[in-house]
Every structure is written in structure tokens, then in C-alpha cells.
Amino acid sequence: MTLYYTLVFMLLVAEMGLFLLLILPLPFAMRRKVFTFISENPIVAKVQYWLKITFVFILILFIDSVNRVYRVQLELAAASETTGPNVPTIHGHERLEVQARKFYSQRNMYLCGFTLFLSLILNRTYIMILEVLRLEERLKQYEGTGSTGSPTSGKKKPAGDLEAEVTRLRAELDRRDRDLDTLKKQAQGLHKEYDSLADKYESTQKASKDDSRKDK
Structure with a gap:
């Protein structure tokens, strides 16, 4: 694996860890402090800016890997269709080399695709958790208003309006x-798919080693 694909793999692992951190069942106060720090810290904002630029390069790598997979597929299709006594075909180590290039291209395509897809999931999860925190704060304010009979803003609302607002917030939550x-x-599902791809990669590596030993 080349250096940039190794970096993409490290970013994918970091995204998995960050996603697990986001879905941890933390207390409300601690979660609010964590997300307030993330949303207001200038260093985190700079990191997010550079990550957006990084994802643009990953998108370019993804498009390139898709193009490579397409070209290898065309090469294999052309080799399988043009068979005859005077037409050269792919045999032995040459076919193994083409299959290896096909697998490496597919691996790079899945790696970049999973990284981009997980980044979208992380962004959506982060926004949704912020909205949930905001709704929980509003719900606590309305519940406190309904129990004390006097809202924090100093204006009194009818009990029916408060109950309807609380019901709406609960439904939104x-x-x-x-x-x-x-x-x-x-x-x-993304994690399981990547694990299956890694197992396929190991089996392909073992098969290629066995074939190379047989050729010797």
C-alpha cells in the first residue's frame, strides 16, 4: 500500500474511533461540554478546514481508483472475448498480475469510498447530536416552566401550549x-464490509504466494 493510501486508511480508522466517541452514552452535562468545546474551539475549526481539503484529495483518489477498476475490467473482458488460435490470451502469471491489479484497484476504491461515506455519516451525526442537545435544553426549560408556573423569560404561557410544545419536542427527540x-x-455495516474486504485481501495474498511458489 502506497503512502497516501496508508494515510487514507489511518484517517478511516480515526473516523471509526471518532464515531464511537460520538455515540457513547455520556451524561447530558458532559456531552454538552464536549460538543460546546468542539463547536467553539478555534483549533478544532482549523482541523475541520484542513480535513475538508483532505477529503477533496480523497475524492480525487476515489475517482482515479474507479477509473482503474473500469480499465482492468475492460482488459479482462477483452481478453476473455478474443479467444482463438492466433489471438494471444492471458495465462498463468500474466492473468494473476491482472487479477492482482484488479483487486488493488478495488481495494483502493472501497477504502476511499468508505472514508468519504463515513465522513458524511460523521458530519450528519454531529449535526443531529447538536440538534438533540438543543431540543433537550428546550424541553427541560419547558418542563421547568410547567412545574414552577413561571417561565425563565418572565412571560407566562398557557398550560395547554406548554404541554403541546413538550409533546412536540419529545416527538422530535x-x-x-x-x-x-x-x-x-x-x-x-460499513465496518463489516471493510472487514470482509480485508479478509479477501489476505486470502488473495496467500493465493498469489502459493501460485508464485508453484511457478518456481
């Missing part, structure tokens, strides 16, 4: 929780 569960399932 439930919807956000369902969306977060969906994102968690997508991230888990």
Missing part, C-alpha cells in the same frame, strides 16, 4: 434518536 440508530446501523 424520538425522531432524532431513530435517525441516530439508523446511522449506527449504517456504520456497523
